[in-house]
Amino acid sequence: MVKNTGQPGYLQIADDLRAQIRGGSLAPGAPLPSTAQLAQRYDASLSVVKMAVGILRNEGLVIGQQGKGVFVSDPDQRPAGGETAGEVAELRAAVQDLSVRLSRVEEQLATSTTRRPGRSSR
Known part of the structure; x- marks a missing residue:
């Protein structure tokens, strides 16, 4: 379940699935749930x-395999520099x-900067 920790839900889910893959509970070739x-599961x-x-x-x-689902990749067939790719993905998510x-x-600032009484707009 996604928790209200301040970390976006998608990062919490990715972290949990990543831990399952690295921990072996989701083995290479295993399908992810739909x-x-x-x-x-994560609400x-x-x-x-x-x-x-x-x-x-x-x-x-x-x-991903079109029409079949998403499967855990084989560690031996992952791109070289996996940590670098992971770091880039984490940076993208952070951005x-x-x-x-x-x-x-910006939206809050835009709505809070309404005209104040007693001031004229120019």
Whole structure:
């Protein structure tokens, strides 16, 4: 279940699935549960689950097969420099999170800077 920790839900889900893959409970070649099943398991929206799986794809931990599903990749067939790819994926996720947070701040500023009584606009 996604917890209210301040960390985005998609990162929490990606972290949990990554731990399962690295811990061996999701073995190479094993299918991930469907997006709907993961959404139910983590009590999250489909889009949040898709973002989490996308992170794992970028890291090379899972691979999608059209019409079949998403499967844990074989560690021997993962791209070289897996840690670098993982770091890039984490940086992308952090930038995306910061973009969302910045948009919220800008939106709050825009709504809070309404005209104040007694001031004229020029």
